[in-house]
Amino acid sequence: MTDKPVDQDDMSQGMNEQDPEQAAEGQVERPAQGGEASEVEELRAKLAEKEEELLRLAAEMQNLRHRAERDIESARKFALERFVEGLLPVVDSLELGIEAAEKENATLEKIREGDEMTLKMLIQTLEKFGVKAVHPIGERFNPEHHQAISLQPHQGEPDHVVDVMQKGYLLKDRVVRPAMVVVSKPK
Known part of the structure; x- marks a missing residue:
């Protein structure tokens, strides 16, 4: 290092500027007292706003959950109502x-002839709502869809x-009632 004369102005200027290493060590200039109070008030206002937002959410x-429950209940009721409306002509025909x-x-x-027409109406109504008959003669035995009552x-x-x-009967590919069947066995 070379020895240079130090000017008094240079020294006072160096003291006013903050060294980055000193800032990292926590020696940061603090704002005046009035600035801290306004900053605290601002943070309190933001906190209150966030708490209010959280309560609204x-x-x-909760409202969304209640609405979803009502919608599900309404959908069940409507589906059953449509099914009943589909069966009423069958009841009329039977009467x-x-x-x-x-x-x-x-x-x-x-x-x-009237009974056959009524049965046809009933089958069409059931099919309209996804119900299919399982009548498996000649098919391989399937324990998921059939119930064997004897071997022959x-x-x-x-x-x-x-x-x-x-x-x-199947309701949209789900077994409502398995078919009761007789299964072949080798002679």
Whole structure:
């Protein structure tokens, strides 16, 4: 280092400027007392605003949860209402069939014809709402869709349905009632 004369102005200027290392050590100039108070008040106002915002969000979430519960309940009710509306014509047809059977000129053929029409209406209504019959004659036995009630020796392939005692039903590919079946076994 070289020895230079130090000017008094240079020394006073150096004292006013903050050294970055000193700033890192916590020797930072502090604002005046009035500035601290206004900063604290500003932070308190921001905190109160955030607390209020948090309360509004919590209330909004609760309202959303209640609205979703009402919507789900309404959807269930509406779906059931549509199903019932679909079945009412079937009920009407059955009532008309009973009235027709009580008349003197009723024939067995007409009653049977009316019953077949009513059954067709019922099946169409069920299919409209996703219900399908399971009538698996000739299919391989499937324990997820069939309930075996007996085994019968048969010349065909083993483990196949040879007779259906009661149809099964699926609701949108979910078993409502398994088909009660007789399954083939080798002779």
